[in-house]
Amino acid sequence: MLHHLLFVLNPISGDIDKSSLEADIAAYCSERGRHAAFFHTTGEDDLAKLRQRLAGEPYEAVFAAGGDGTVSLVATALAGTEVPLGIVPLGSGNGLSKDLGIPQEQAAALRLIWDHQVQAIDTLRVSEAFCAHLADLGFNALVVERFCNGDTRGPGAYVRIAMQEYLNYEPATYRIVTDRETFEGPAFMVTVANAKTFGSNVVINPDSQLDDGEFEICLIEPFPGTAALGILYQLYTENFDESVYTRRLRCRQARVEVPGQARVLVQVDGEPQEMDVPVEVTIRPRSLRVLLPSA
Numbered sequence: 001m002l003h004h005l006l007f008v009l010n011p012i013s014g015d016i017d018k019s020s021l022e023a024d025i026a027a028y029c030s031e032r033g034r035h036a037a038f039f040h041t042t043g044e045d046d047l048a049k050l051r052q053r054l055a056g057e058p059y060e061a062v063f064a065a066g067g068d069g070t071v072s073l074v075a076t077a078l079a080g081t082e083v084p085l086g087i088v089p090l091g092s093g094n095g096l097s098k099d100l101g102i103p104q105e106q107a108a109a110l111r112l113i114w115d116h117q118v119q120a121i122d123t124l125r126v127s128e129a130f131c132a133h134l135a136d137l138g139f140n141a142l143v144v145e146r147f148c149n150g151d152t153r154g155p156g157a158y159v160r161i162a163m164q165e166y167l168n169y170e171p172a173t174y175r176i177v178t179d180r181e182t183f184e185g186p187a188f189m190v191t192v193a194n195a196k197t198f199g200s201n202v203v204i205n206p207d208s209q210l211d212d213g214e215f216e217i218c219l220i221e222p223f224p225g226t227a228a229l230g231i232l233y234q235l236y237t238e239n240f241d242e243s244v245y246t247r248r249l250r251c252r253q254a255r256v257e258v259p260g261q262a263r264v265l266v267q268v269d270g271e272p273q274e275m276d277v278p279v280e281v282t283i284r285p286r287s288l289r290v291l292l293p294s295a
């Protein structure tokens with residue numbers, strides 16, 4: 001039974017008003033004999049501060065109340081420990097929580113405090129970054145970067161930026177060496193997938209397992225404009241593989257080279273960052289314990 005809980009709250013995620021969230025969660029927990037403590041993210045040095053907090057006081061579970069970035073922050077701090085991660089989805093995408101089958105509604109998500117099962121899932125290291133969900137290079141990384149630097153959030157802003165960038169987008173050439181095979185050629189988008197679905201409900205990696213000790217590199221190769229709608233349809237209907245422009249490489253280890261480039265933009269769990277080339281991807285099997293609805 002979990003009693004002593006820490007909630008990591010992101011005040012800005014998802015443009016959702018959270019002014020009463022702390023009081024609501026505290027009341028909810030105390031009514032059920034649990035003690036809730038709180039950590040508010042600031043956007044500055046949150047990981048170091050959270051680690052310090054966890055080192056100073058033992059918690060039986062830590063809940064991320066925010067979007068994918070907040071989940072990734074808490075997951076980074078908890079990976080490799082026995083302390084499970086809970087998620088109260090309060091972002092704009094909430095990709096990992098959807099993949100895990102966590103209820104998207106606040107009261108139902110909080111119910112996991114006392115009614116849950118614990119599952120250990122794989123996590124990835126993408127060069128120096130921790131990744132629990134999805135990372136990518138290419139088109140989506142560029143759109144996510146523009147989106148994060150823009151003033152407006154929400155799906156509408158993402159689609160507007162994607163349409164603008166698509167018209168002039170020049171796919172890079174990649175050389176991807178996995179423990180099993182090598183791919184060489186241009187790609188519109190290269191997704192390093194621990195999980196299955198983007199927060200937008202695009203299924204980039206159907207039939208994947210979060211605890212199988214393997215990850216997938218999902219490639220969308222350059223395609224003519226006439227094929228765009230068909231590919232988009234496949235992405236929303238779990239048919240990623242049904243195109244001549246898509247392929248997946250299943251592996252345990254991968255090196256992504258981008259010939260002619262020393263640095264590359266990579267989107268990791270919703271956060272864009274510049275990385276040195278090559279980008280090295282490794283898996284840490286069953287390294288993160290998560291709270292899920294009981295079966």
Ligand SMILES: Nc1ncnc2c1ncn2[C@@H]1O[C@H](COP(=O)(O)OP(=O)(O)OP(=O)(O)O)[C@@H](O)[C@H]1O
Nearest residue numbers: 013014041042043066067068069070091092093094
């Ligand atoms: N108090 C704060 N003020 C400004 N920025 C913050 C603050 N706390 C966290 N952040 C920033 O919020 C971002 C993470 O947001 P998060 O991903 O949780 O929500 P989201 O982007 O709205 O949702 P999603 O990723 O699901 O689309 C990080 O870039 C982090 O630096």
